[in-house]
Amino acid sequence: MNQQELSKRLAAVGEFVPERARLADIGSDHAYLPVALALTNKIEFAVAGEVVIGPFTSAVNQVKKNGLEQQITVRLASGLEAIESEDNISAITIAGMGGALIRDILAQGKSKNKLSGTERLILQPNIGEKNVRTWLMNESYQIIAEHILEENQKIYEIIVAEKVAEPLAYSETDLLFGPILSKEKSETFIKKWQAELKQREHVLHQLSLAATVPSEKIAQIEEERKQIEEMLA
Incomplete structure:
Protein backbone atom coordinates (compact mmCIF):
# COMPACT_ATOMS: atom_id res chain seq x y z
CA MET A 1 0.00 0.00 0.00
CA ASN A 2 1.17 3.56 -0.68
CA GLN A 3 -0.19 7.07 -0.43
CA GLN A 4 -1.52 6.91 -3.99
CA GLU A 5 -3.88 4.12 -2.89
CA LEU A 6 -5.54 6.25 -0.22
CA SER A 7 -8.97 7.73 -0.84
CA LYS A 8 -8.90 11.29 -2.11
CA ARG A 9 -10.15 12.43 1.30
CA LEU A 10 -7.46 10.64 3.34
CA ALA A 11 -4.71 11.61 0.91
CA ALA A 12 -5.72 15.26 1.40
CA VAL A 13 -5.56 14.81 5.19
CA GLY A 14 -2.11 13.27 4.81
CA GLU A 15 -0.88 16.29 2.83
CA PHE A 16 -1.15 18.41 6.00
CA VAL A 17 0.90 16.02 8.17
CA PRO A 18 4.36 17.60 8.62
CA GLU A 19 7.45 15.81 7.30
CA ARG A 20 9.00 13.43 9.87
CA ALA A 21 6.02 13.85 12.18
CA ARG A 22 5.25 11.58 15.09
CA LEU A 23 1.59 10.99 14.32
CA ALA A 24 -1.44 9.93 16.34
CA ASP A 25 -4.25 8.85 14.01
CA ILE A 26 -7.42 8.59 16.09
CA GLY A 27 -10.21 6.38 14.75
CA SER A 28 -7.65 5.02 12.34
CA ASP A 29 -9.89 3.10 9.87
CA HIS A 30 -7.63 0.07 9.24
CA ALA A 31 -4.53 2.27 9.82
CA TYR A 32 -4.62 3.19 6.13
CA LEU A 33 -3.30 6.73 6.67
CA PRO A 34 -0.32 5.98 8.97
CA VAL A 35 0.66 2.96 6.86
CA ALA A 36 0.64 5.01 3.65
CA LEU A 37 2.62 7.84 5.27
CA ALA A 38 5.15 5.42 6.76
CA LEU A 39 5.67 3.66 3.42
CA THR A 40 6.48 7.00 1.77
CA ASN A 41 8.82 7.92 4.66
CA LYS A 42 6.78 11.01 5.52
CA ILE A 43 6.39 10.12 9.20
CA GLU A 44 8.88 8.91 11.75
CA PHE A 45 6.42 7.08 14.01
CA ALA A 46 2.67 6.64 14.43
CA VAL A 47 0.06 5.51 16.89
CA ALA A 48 -3.14 4.17 15.32
CA GLY A 49 -5.93 4.43 17.88
CA GLU A 50 -9.19 2.45 17.65
CA VAL A 51 -11.97 2.11 20.21
CA VAL A 52 -13.76 -0.87 18.59
CA ILE A 53 -12.18 -4.35 18.48
CA GLY A 54 -13.02 -5.08 14.81
CA PRO A 55 -11.30 -2.00 13.33
CA PHE A 56 -8.48 -2.43 15.88
CA THR A 57 -7.81 -5.96 14.59
CA SER A 58 -7.96 -4.75 10.99
CA ALA A 59 -5.43 -2.00 11.81
CA VAL A 60 -3.08 -4.52 13.47
CA ASN A 61 -3.29 -6.77 10.38
CA GLN A 62 -2.66 -3.87 7.99
CA VAL A 63 0.46 -2.81 9.92
CA LYS A 64 1.77 -6.41 10.00
CA LYS A 65 1.06 -6.97 6.31
CA ASN A 66 3.26 -4.00 5.47
CA GLY A 67 6.01 -4.92 7.93
CA LEU A 68 5.66 -1.70 9.90
CA GLU A 69 5.34 -3.05 13.47
CA GLN A 70 8.48 -1.15 14.55
CA GLN A 71 7.16 2.15 13.22
CA ILE A 72 3.40 2.00 13.90
CA THR A 73 1.82 1.05 17.23
CA VAL A 74 -1.87 0.12 17.20
CA ARG A 75 -3.74 0.69 20.47
CA LEU A 76 -7.27 -0.16 21.58
CA ALA A 77 -8.34 2.98 23.41
CA SER A 78 -10.97 5.72 23.48
CA GLY A 79 -9.98 8.88 21.65
CA LEU A 80 -6.75 10.53 22.72
CA GLU A 81 -6.25 7.95 25.46
CA ALA A 82 -4.38 6.05 22.75
CA ILE A 83 -1.55 8.56 23.23
CA GLU A 84 1.18 8.01 25.82
CA SER A 85 3.62 10.74 26.89
CA GLU A 86 6.67 8.85 25.62
CA ASP A 87 5.17 8.85 22.10
CA ASN A 88 6.18 12.53 21.75
CA ILE A 89 3.36 13.10 19.29
CA SER A 90 3.77 16.12 17.00
CA ALA A 91 0.62 15.74 14.85
CA ILE A 92 -2.87 14.37 15.47
CA THR A 93 -5.29 13.36 12.73
CA ILE A 94 -8.99 12.74 13.43
CA ALA A 95 -10.95 12.06 10.25
CA GLY A 96 -14.32 10.75 9.16
CA MET A 97 -16.39 11.58 12.24
CA GLY A 98 -19.03 14.16 13.11
CA GLY A 99 -17.81 17.53 14.29
CA ALA A 100 -19.45 17.19 17.70
CA LEU A 101 -17.65 13.87 18.28
CA ILE A 102 -14.29 15.33 17.20
CA ARG A 103 -14.86 18.24 19.58
CA ASP A 104 -15.68 15.85 22.42
CA ILE A 105 -12.60 13.71 21.71
CA LEU A 106 -10.39 16.80 21.85
CA ALA A 107 -12.06 18.14 24.99
CA GLN A 108 -11.80 14.81 26.79
CA GLY A 109 -8.20 14.43 25.68
CA LYS A 110 -7.34 17.90 26.99
CA SER A 111 -8.98 17.14 30.35
CA LYS A 112 -6.81 14.02 30.66
CA ASN A 113 -3.61 15.88 29.70
CA LYS A 114 -3.27 14.06 26.38
CA LEU A 115 -2.71 17.32 24.48
CA SER A 116 0.63 19.02 25.03
CA GLY A 117 -0.31 22.05 22.92
CA THR A 118 2.66 21.51 20.60
CA GLU A 119 0.84 19.17 18.19
CA ARG A 120 -0.61 20.15 14.85
CA LEU A 121 -4.28 19.14 14.72
CA ILE A 122 -5.54 17.91 11.33
CA LEU A 123 -9.30 17.40 11.58
CA GLN A 124 -11.77 16.19 8.98
CA PRO A 125 -15.35 16.34 10.26
CA ASN A 126 -18.06 14.86 8.05
CA ILE A 127 -20.64 17.29 9.44
CA GLY A 128 -20.79 19.94 12.16
CA GLU A 129 -17.60 21.77 11.27
CA LYS A 130 -18.70 24.76 13.35
CA ASN A 131 -18.44 22.63 16.51
CA VAL A 132 -14.79 21.95 15.73
CA ARG A 133 -13.91 25.56 14.91
CA THR A 134 -15.63 26.85 18.05
CA TRP A 135 -13.63 24.47 20.27
CA LEU A 136 -10.41 25.42 18.50
CA MET A 137 -11.12 29.13 19.04
CA ASN A 138 -12.02 28.68 22.70
CA GLU A 139 -8.80 26.71 23.29
CA SER A 140 -6.58 29.20 21.39
CA TYR A 141 -5.86 27.00 18.38
CA GLN A 142 -5.37 29.09 15.26
CA ILE A 143 -6.72 27.68 12.01
CA ILE A 144 -3.67 27.76 9.74
CA ALA A 145 -5.13 25.92 6.74
CA GLU A 146 -8.46 24.64 5.41
CA HIS A 147 -9.34 22.50 2.42
CA ILE A 148 -12.63 21.44 0.87
CA LEU A 149 -13.04 18.55 -1.58
CA GLU A 150 -15.66 16.31 -3.13
CA GLU A 151 -15.38 12.54 -3.34
CA ASN A 152 -18.11 10.05 -4.25
CA GLN A 153 -20.71 12.84 -4.29
CA LYS A 154 -19.89 13.90 -0.73
CA ILE A 155 -18.17 17.12 0.26
CA TYR A 156 -15.58 17.12 3.04
CA GLU A 157 -13.73 19.88 4.88
CA ILE A 158 -10.28 19.61 6.46
CA ILE A 159 -9.32 21.99 9.27
CA VAL A 160 -5.68 22.36 10.34
CA ALA A 161 -4.84 24.16 13.57
CA GLU A 162 -1.95 24.94 15.89
CA LYS A 163 -1.92 26.32 19.43
CA VAL A 164 -1.05 29.99 19.91
CA ALA A 165 -0.32 32.00 23.04
CA GLU A 166 -2.92 34.74 22.63
CA PRO A 167 -6.74 34.35 22.75
CA LEU A 168 -8.52 34.09 19.41
CA ALA A 169 -11.81 35.59 18.26
CA TYR A 170 -13.35 34.21 15.08
CA SER A 171 -16.59 35.74 13.81
CA GLU A 172 -19.79 33.73 13.48
CA THR A 173 -19.18 33.76 9.73
CA ASP A 174 -15.68 32.33 10.24
CA LEU A 175 -17.00 29.60 12.53
CA LEU A 176 -19.76 28.51 10.16
CA PHE A 177 -17.99 28.77 6.80
CA GLY A 178 -14.31 28.65 7.77
CA PRO A 179 -12.01 31.71 7.97
CA ILE A 180 -9.96 30.51 4.99
CA LEU A 181 -12.58 28.65 2.94
CA SER A 182 -14.93 31.65 3.05
CA LYS A 183 -12.26 33.86 1.49
CA GLU A 184 -11.27 31.35 -1.20
CA LYS A 185 -14.89 30.52 -2.16
CA SER A 186 -13.94 27.59 -4.38
CA GLU A 187 -16.44 25.91 -6.71
Missing part, protein backbone atom coordinates in the same frame (compact mmCIF):
# COMPACT_ATOMS: atom_id res chain seq x y z
CA THR A 188 -16.79 23.05 -4.21
CA PHE A 189 -17.44 25.52 -1.39
CA ILE A 190 -20.18 27.25 -3.43
CA LYS A 191 -21.71 23.87 -4.32
CA LYS A 192 -21.80 22.83 -0.67
CA TRP A 193 -23.47 26.00 0.55
CA GLN A 194 -25.99 26.08 -2.29
CA ALA A 195 -27.10 22.63 -1.10
CA GLU A 196 -27.08 23.79 2.53
CA LEU A 197 -29.26 26.76 1.60
CA LYS A 198 -31.82 24.48 -0.05
CA GLN A 199 -31.77 22.26 3.04
CA ARG A 200 -32.47 25.23 5.36
CA GLU A 201 -35.31 26.38 3.10
CA HIS A 202 -36.79 22.89 3.13
CA VAL A 203 -36.62 22.74 6.94
CA LEU A 204 -38.26 26.15 7.26
CA HIS A 205 -41.07 25.02 4.94
CA GLN A 206 -41.61 21.86 7.02
CA LEU A 207 -41.64 23.88 10.23
CA SER A 208 -44.24 26.24 8.77
CA LEU A 209 -46.56 23.24 8.41
CA ALA A 210 -46.06 22.03 11.97
CA ALA A 211 -48.60 22.79 14.69
CA THR A 212 -46.10 23.94 17.31
CA VAL A 213 -42.47 24.82 16.80
CA PRO A 214 -40.17 26.66 19.23
CA SER A 215 -39.69 30.19 17.91
CA GLU A 216 -35.97 30.03 18.82
CA LYS A 217 -35.48 27.10 16.42
CA ILE A 218 -37.11 28.97 13.54
CA ALA A 219 -35.06 32.08 14.35
CA GLN A 220 -31.83 30.08 14.36
CA ILE A 221 -32.50 28.49 10.97
CA GLU A 222 -33.65 31.83 9.54
CA GLU A 223 -30.40 33.41 10.69
CA GLU A 224 -28.36 30.58 9.12
CA ARG A 225 -30.28 30.96 5.87
CA LYS A 226 -29.53 34.69 5.88
CA GLN A 227 -25.84 34.06 6.53
CA ILE A 228 -25.65 31.56 3.67
CA GLU A 229 -27.44 33.89 1.27
CA GLU A 230 -24.99 36.66 2.13
CA MET A 231 -22.02 34.34 1.66
CA LEU A 232 -23.28 33.22 -1.77
CA ALA A 233 -24.20 36.75 -2.91
Whole structure:
Protein backbone atom coordinates (compact mmCIF):
# COMPACT_ATOMS: atom_id res chain seq x y z
CA MET A 1 0.00 0.00 0.00
CA ASN A 2 1.17 3.56 -0.68
CA GLN A 3 -0.19 7.07 -0.43
CA GLN A 4 -1.52 6.91 -3.99
CA GLU A 5 -3.88 4.12 -2.89
CA LEU A 6 -5.54 6.25 -0.22
CA SER A 7 -8.97 7.73 -0.84
CA LYS A 8 -8.90 11.29 -2.11
CA ARG A 9 -10.15 12.43 1.30
CA LEU A 10 -7.46 10.64 3.34
CA ALA A 11 -4.71 11.61 0.91
CA ALA A 12 -5.72 15.26 1.40
CA VAL A 13 -5.56 14.81 5.19
CA GLY A 14 -2.11 13.27 4.81
CA GLU A 15 -0.88 16.29 2.83
CA PHE A 16 -1.15 18.41 6.00
CA VAL A 17 0.90 16.02 8.17
CA PRO A 18 4.36 17.60 8.62
CA GLU A 19 7.45 15.81 7.30
CA ARG A 20 9.00 13.43 9.87
CA ALA A 21 6.02 13.85 12.18
CA ARG A 22 5.25 11.58 15.09
CA LEU A 23 1.59 10.99 14.32
CA ALA A 24 -1.44 9.93 16.34
CA ASP A 25 -4.25 8.85 14.01
CA ILE A 26 -7.42 8.59 16.09
CA GLY A 27 -10.21 6.38 14.75
CA SER A 28 -7.65 5.02 12.34
CA ASP A 29 -9.89 3.10 9.87
CA HIS A 30 -7.63 0.07 9.24
CA ALA A 31 -4.53 2.27 9.82
CA TYR A 32 -4.62 3.19 6.13
CA LEU A 33 -3.30 6.73 6.67
CA PRO A 34 -0.32 5.98 8.97
CA VAL A 35 0.66 2.96 6.86
CA ALA A 36 0.64 5.01 3.65
CA LEU A 37 2.62 7.84 5.27
CA ALA A 38 5.15 5.42 6.76
CA LEU A 39 5.67 3.66 3.42
CA THR A 40 6.48 7.00 1.77
CA ASN A 41 8.82 7.92 4.66
CA LYS A 42 6.78 11.01 5.52
CA ILE A 43 6.39 10.12 9.20
CA GLU A 44 8.88 8.91 11.75
CA PHE A 45 6.42 7.08 14.01
CA ALA A 46 2.67 6.64 14.43
CA VAL A 47 0.06 5.51 16.89
CA ALA A 48 -3.14 4.17 15.32
CA GLY A 49 -5.93 4.43 17.88
CA GLU A 50 -9.19 2.45 17.65
CA VAL A 51 -11.97 2.11 20.21
CA VAL A 52 -13.76 -0.87 18.59
CA ILE A 53 -12.18 -4.35 18.48
CA GLY A 54 -13.02 -5.08 14.81
CA PRO A 55 -11.30 -2.00 13.33
CA PHE A 56 -8.48 -2.43 15.88
CA THR A 57 -7.81 -5.96 14.59
CA SER A 58 -7.96 -4.75 10.99
CA ALA A 59 -5.43 -2.00 11.81
CA VAL A 60 -3.08 -4.52 13.47
CA ASN A 61 -3.29 -6.77 10.38
CA GLN A 62 -2.66 -3.87 7.99
CA VAL A 63 0.46 -2.81 9.92
CA LYS A 64 1.77 -6.41 10.00
CA LYS A 65 1.06 -6.97 6.31
CA ASN A 66 3.26 -4.00 5.47
CA GLY A 67 6.01 -4.92 7.93
CA LEU A 68 5.66 -1.70 9.90
CA GLU A 69 5.34 -3.05 13.47
CA GLN A 70 8.48 -1.15 14.55
CA GLN A 71 7.16 2.15 13.22
CA ILE A 72 3.40 2.00 13.90
CA THR A 73 1.82 1.05 17.23
CA VAL A 74 -1.87 0.12 17.20
CA ARG A 75 -3.74 0.69 20.47
CA LEU A 76 -7.27 -0.16 21.58
CA ALA A 77 -8.34 2.98 23.41
CA SER A 78 -10.97 5.72 23.48
CA GLY A 79 -9.98 8.88 21.65
CA LEU A 80 -6.75 10.53 22.72
CA GLU A 81 -6.25 7.95 25.46
CA ALA A 82 -4.38 6.05 22.75
CA ILE A 83 -1.55 8.56 23.23
CA GLU A 84 1.18 8.01 25.82
CA SER A 85 3.62 10.74 26.89
CA GLU A 86 6.67 8.85 25.62
CA ASP A 87 5.17 8.85 22.10
CA ASN A 88 6.18 12.53 21.75
CA ILE A 89 3.36 13.10 19.29
CA SER A 90 3.77 16.12 17.00
CA ALA A 91 0.62 15.74 14.85
CA ILE A 92 -2.87 14.37 15.47
CA THR A 93 -5.29 13.36 12.73
CA ILE A 94 -8.99 12.74 13.43
CA ALA A 95 -10.95 12.06 10.25
CA GLY A 96 -14.32 10.75 9.16
CA MET A 97 -16.39 11.58 12.24
CA GLY A 98 -19.03 14.16 13.11
CA GLY A 99 -17.81 17.53 14.29
CA ALA A 100 -19.45 17.19 17.70
CA LEU A 101 -17.65 13.87 18.28
CA ILE A 102 -14.29 15.33 17.20
CA ARG A 103 -14.86 18.24 19.58
CA ASP A 104 -15.68 15.85 22.42
CA ILE A 105 -12.60 13.71 21.71
CA LEU A 106 -10.39 16.80 21.85
CA ALA A 107 -12.06 18.14 24.99
CA GLN A 108 -11.80 14.81 26.79
CA GLY A 109 -8.20 14.43 25.68
CA LYS A 110 -7.34 17.90 26.99
CA SER A 111 -8.98 17.14 30.35
CA LYS A 112 -6.81 14.02 30.66
CA ASN A 113 -3.61 15.88 29.70
CA LYS A 114 -3.27 14.06 26.38
CA LEU A 115 -2.71 17.32 24.48
CA SER A 116 0.63 19.02 25.03
CA GLY A 117 -0.31 22.05 22.92
CA THR A 118 2.66 21.51 20.60
CA GLU A 119 0.84 19.17 18.19
CA ARG A 120 -0.61 20.15 14.85
CA LEU A 121 -4.28 19.14 14.72
CA ILE A 122 -5.54 17.91 11.33
CA LEU A 123 -9.30 17.40 11.58
CA GLN A 124 -11.77 16.19 8.98
CA PRO A 125 -15.35 16.34 10.26
CA ASN A 126 -18.06 14.86 8.05
CA ILE A 127 -20.64 17.29 9.44
CA GLY A 128 -20.79 19.94 12.16
CA GLU A 129 -17.60 21.77 11.27
CA LYS A 130 -18.70 24.76 13.35
CA ASN A 131 -18.44 22.63 16.51
CA VAL A 132 -14.79 21.95 15.73
CA ARG A 133 -13.91 25.56 14.91
CA THR A 134 -15.63 26.85 18.05
CA TRP A 135 -13.63 24.47 20.27
CA LEU A 136 -10.41 25.42 18.50
CA MET A 137 -11.12 29.13 19.04
CA ASN A 138 -12.02 28.68 22.70
CA GLU A 139 -8.80 26.71 23.29
CA SER A 140 -6.58 29.20 21.39
CA TYR A 141 -5.86 27.00 18.38
CA GLN A 142 -5.37 29.09 15.26
CA ILE A 143 -6.72 27.68 12.01
CA ILE A 144 -3.67 27.76 9.74
CA ALA A 145 -5.13 25.92 6.74
CA GLU A 146 -8.46 24.64 5.41
CA HIS A 147 -9.34 22.50 2.42
CA ILE A 148 -12.63 21.44 0.87
CA LEU A 149 -13.04 18.55 -1.58
CA GLU A 150 -15.66 16.31 -3.13
CA GLU A 151 -15.38 12.54 -3.34
CA ASN A 152 -18.11 10.05 -4.25
CA GLN A 153 -20.71 12.84 -4.29
CA LYS A 154 -19.89 13.90 -0.73
CA ILE A 155 -18.17 17.12 0.26
CA TYR A 156 -15.58 17.12 3.04
CA GLU A 157 -13.73 19.88 4.88
CA ILE A 158 -10.28 19.61 6.46
CA ILE A 159 -9.32 21.99 9.27
CA VAL A 160 -5.68 22.36 10.34
CA ALA A 161 -4.84 24.16 13.57
CA GLU A 162 -1.95 24.94 15.89
CA LYS A 163 -1.92 26.32 19.43
CA VAL A 164 -1.05 29.99 19.91
CA ALA A 165 -0.32 32.00 23.04
CA GLU A 166 -2.92 34.74 22.63
CA PRO A 167 -6.74 34.35 22.75
CA LEU A 168 -8.52 34.09 19.41
CA ALA A 169 -11.81 35.59 18.26
CA TYR A 170 -13.35 34.21 15.08
CA SER A 171 -16.59 35.74 13.81
CA GLU A 172 -19.79 33.73 13.48
CA THR A 173 -19.18 33.76 9.73
CA ASP A 174 -15.68 32.33 10.24
CA LEU A 175 -17.00 29.60 12.53
CA LEU A 176 -19.76 28.51 10.16
CA PHE A 177 -17.99 28.77 6.80
CA GLY A 178 -14.31 28.65 7.77
CA PRO A 179 -12.01 31.71 7.97
CA ILE A 180 -9.96 30.51 4.99
CA LEU A 181 -12.58 28.65 2.94
CA SER A 182 -14.93 31.65 3.05
CA LYS A 183 -12.26 33.86 1.49
CA GLU A 184 -11.27 31.35 -1.20
CA LYS A 185 -14.89 30.52 -2.16
CA SER A 186 -13.94 27.59 -4.38
CA GLU A 187 -16.44 25.91 -6.71
CA THR A 188 -16.79 23.05 -4.21
CA PHE A 189 -17.44 25.52 -1.39
CA ILE A 190 -20.18 27.25 -3.43
CA LYS A 191 -21.71 23.87 -4.32
CA LYS A 192 -21.80 22.83 -0.67
CA TRP A 193 -23.47 26.00 0.55
CA GLN A 194 -25.99 26.08 -2.29
CA ALA A 195 -27.10 22.63 -1.10
CA GLU A 196 -27.08 23.79 2.53
CA LEU A 197 -29.26 26.76 1.60
CA LYS A 198 -31.82 24.48 -0.05
CA GLN A 199 -31.77 22.26 3.04
CA ARG A 200 -32.47 25.23 5.36
CA GLU A 201 -35.31 26.38 3.10
CA HIS A 202 -36.79 22.89 3.13
CA VAL A 203 -36.62 22.74 6.94
CA LEU A 204 -38.26 26.15 7.26
CA HIS A 205 -41.07 25.02 4.94
CA GLN A 206 -41.61 21.86 7.02
CA LEU A 207 -41.64 23.88 10.23
CA SER A 208 -44.24 26.24 8.77
CA LEU A 209 -46.56 23.24 8.41
CA ALA A 210 -46.06 22.03 11.97
CA ALA A 211 -48.60 22.79 14.69
CA THR A 212 -46.10 23.94 17.31
CA VAL A 213 -42.47 24.82 16.80
CA PRO A 214 -40.17 26.66 19.23
CA SER A 215 -39.69 30.19 17.91
CA GLU A 216 -35.97 30.03 18.82
CA LYS A 217 -35.48 27.10 16.42
CA ILE A 218 -37.11 28.97 13.54
CA ALA A 219 -35.06 32.08 14.35
CA GLN A 220 -31.83 30.08 14.36
CA ILE A 221 -32.50 28.49 10.97
CA GLU A 222 -33.65 31.83 9.54
CA GLU A 223 -30.40 33.41 10.69
CA GLU A 224 -28.36 30.58 9.12
CA ARG A 225 -30.28 30.96 5.87
CA LYS A 226 -29.53 34.69 5.88
CA GLN A 227 -25.84 34.06 6.53
CA ILE A 228 -25.65 31.56 3.67
CA GLU A 229 -27.44 33.89 1.27
CA GLU A 230 -24.99 36.66 2.13
CA MET A 231 -22.02 34.34 1.66
CA LEU A 232 -23.28 33.22 -1.77
CA ALA A 233 -24.20 36.75 -2.91
